[in-house]
Amino acid sequence: MRLVTQQEISQVLTFENLIPALRQGFIDYTRGLAHSAPITNIDFPASHGEMHIKPGYLESTSDACVKVVTCFYDNPRQGLPTRDGCVVVASREDGRMKALLADAGLITDMRTAGSSAVAVDFLQRRQEIDLGLVGSGTQALWHARAIATVRTLRSVRVWGRDASKARELCERITAELGVAAEPVNLAEALDCDVIVTATPAREPIIGNQALKAGAVIVAMGADAVGKRELGEEAVKRVAQFVADDAAQCRKYGELQWLPEECLALELGRLLTGQEHYQPDGSDVVVYDSTGLGFQDAVGARLVLEALGQ
Structure with missing residues (x-):
């Protein structure tokens, strides 16, 4: 399984390539060619935090992915970033894990x-x-x-x-x-x-x-x-x-x-x-x-x- 760092992601993911791809993704989603499973949200009231889990895949690729991202809104007071997360990518052909994108929430921030x-x-x-x-x-x-x-x-x-x-x-x-x-x-x-x-x-x-x-x-x-x-x-x-x-x-x-x-x-x-x-x-x-x-x-x-x- 390939480990991809946040720095690597920041060097290749831009709005110039992401926005057109997302536009096509919305079109494919409407046509049944892109898929999203129901999301799971977990709240942590005591620490003013939450976790979001979102699976999905594109029929144009052989991948499936699960994004896990956390948001802890009091973190900046402790000198910590509000968000963290990762994306796990697996093969839809044999189920093998292909990559762990340790993006610290970067993909979430940019795709949102x-x-x-x-x-x-x-x-x-x-x-x-x-x-x-x-x-x-x-x-x-x-x-x-x-x-x-x-x-x-x-x-x-x-x-x-x-x-x-x-x-x-x-x-x-x-x-x-x-x-x-x-x-x-x-x-x-x-x-x-x-x-x-x-x-x-x-x-x-x-x-x-x-x-x-x-x-x-x-x-x-x-x-x-x-x-x-x-x-x-x-x-x-x-x-x-x-x-x-x-x-x-x-x-x-x-x-x-x-x-x-x-x-x-x-x-x-x-x-x-x-x-x-x-x-x-x-x-x-x-x-x-x-x-x-x-x-x-x-x-x-x-x-x-x-x-x-």
């Missing part, structure tokens, strides 16, 4: 943000955008990087509960992406063309604040039972929900809080034309992202191909 970029590219018609980041952790940074791959960023506005973390994130975004980024209050962060909510919140963060006409909200923090970032007042102003997987979002995403009659379209079905929705430039649209195992399989396959496996 890359999938959001696929959704933004489809749902946001504006090519130059102001990006609002609600939350100042790892996923906020990765989403800025990914969305900058598919759109021109005029500005980045960051709101976070920890003001020092928000400032540090802004400094890093400005240095890396060459775009003006500044810490702001929540209302200013929401006055953007694309808003990413990247928090572990279990109580709504967005309520009756003003939302910009035509905004696309990437709601990726709610990925387990009980998590929630959008309140009832915010939901009332949403013209359309789009899900990575509608059934899974009903269990774990923002859709778990909505009545059954509130229907969500699916990103893959929009990309294939099986469902149709054309934002009119004034609609507020929410992309409900809970994460699917095939996305990890896409990332793992790109890494192994680049390494000649």
Whole structure:
């Protein structure tokens, strides 16, 4: 079994190769050519942590993979990263273990943000955008990087509960992406063309604040039972929900809080034309992202191909 380090992965996995592959992955998922098993989430309330286990595979390869990732939100106070994880890749032909990708959660971070970029590219018609980041952790940074791959960023506005973390994130975004980024209050962060909510919140963060006409909200923090970032007042102003997987979002995403009659379209079905929705430039649209195992399989396959496996 090949051991692949985080450093090796970081050298070959880029948004330039990942985002198109994820877009195709959503299309294949809709056509039954990419597969994700039901996810398993385990909470550790005493240590403010959680573990997510997601299996999946692509029919275009002979691999199957299982991703295990942990998120312990108090770790930064101890000088530790919030996230850790790995991806195990096995052969679907004989069951032999082929590779252990010791990525420390890198594939998860990149495929989550890359999938959001696929959704933004489809749902946001504006090519130059102001990006609002609600939350100042790892996923906020990765989403800025990914969305900058598919759109021109005029500005980045960051709101976070920890003001020092928000400032540090802004400094890093400005240095890396060459775009003006500044810490702001929540209302200013929401006055953007694309808003990413990247928090572990279990109580709504967005309520009756003003939302910009035509905004696309990437709601990726709610990925387990009980998590929630959008309140009832915010939901009332949403013209359309789009899900990575509608059934899974009903269990774990923002859709778990909505009545059954509130229907969500699916990103893959929009990309294939099986469902149709054309934002009119004034609609507020929410992309409900809970994460699917095939996305990890896409990332793992790109890494192994680049390494000649």
